[in-house]
Amino acid sequence: MDEQEIIEGCLGGKAASNRAMVETYGTLVLSVALNVIGNRQDAEDVCQETFLQVFRRLDRYDRERSFKTWLLTIAYRRSLDMLRKKRRFAEFSARARFEPAVVGRPGDADPADPAPLPSKLLEVLSPRERTALCLWANEGYTAKDISEVLACSASTARVYLFNARRKIKALLENDHGLLQNG
């Protein structure tokens, strides 16, 4: 099933096409979310929200644009929402001075599943810089492609990417202690 068939099927509400879309692009969306957020469970939540939004709003997709870029734009925005939510809750819990209980979700975690987390080095980057670096390195995106996902100008995207590459390289060259954790 090619991309156009999947899109047409999803527009027609076919469950098989929805499944094909998740199986075709799921790992891509999950990897971007994981690189931006840095937490597997939150990244899976973002991945789910992204696809549900795609299924609901697929009729708004402009066929002139790349579907992958449109999908990654949604994933990026959902990731930013998740980071904002986490930051707000972290501020709240710091002020309230209580330890939130860690609640396991049975069935979610499978020890056999690979659950790699991005390097700690990425924490020095802003979410926009992490996204720019991820799209450039993993997907081969240019500054113009990245600018579509980040909803900014190509020159701004180029600066985000440049800063990301420079910061991480400087840390690597300085033999930063975080390397051992990465």
Place this chain on the structure above:
Amino acid sequence: MDFCRTVERLYAALPLRPFRDWLIRIHMDRCPRCQERLLSREEARSLLVRSDQTGDAAALWRRISEEAGRLAPAPKAKGNGGRLAWQWAAVSALAAVVALAGLWLLRETAGPGFDARAIVPADRFEIAYVKVGGEPAQTFVYHPQGTDTVFVWAQKTP
């Protein structure tokens, strides 16, 4: 080398994105020395999670399908039109009974002599407004699922 340092100083001195972009395009993207001080694509890939490292996409679908199933239309049944019609009739009849019962209850309670104060207010948390330092404050209400606990966090509006 000196030119590279000058460009770097200019880059650091003027945090204007168009200016920085211009410096990148006219020098840093082309200069081998400056490129050596940037992370290569291969180095970046070694730090990032790639899509082939995230696991099985089918597992993702299992997670999403429950929610997605609500969006997808139910498959059309073939050859059971009669049974479907009966189901629709039964559901419609039940809905009519529920609606009539509701109307009857409303009619009873709306009659003369009804005392509105006798109704026990619902057990719910309400907050009209919160002030901090005499000013309306930003208020966040957190209700952990499955508990009766409600956290209210108010802070000064920036």
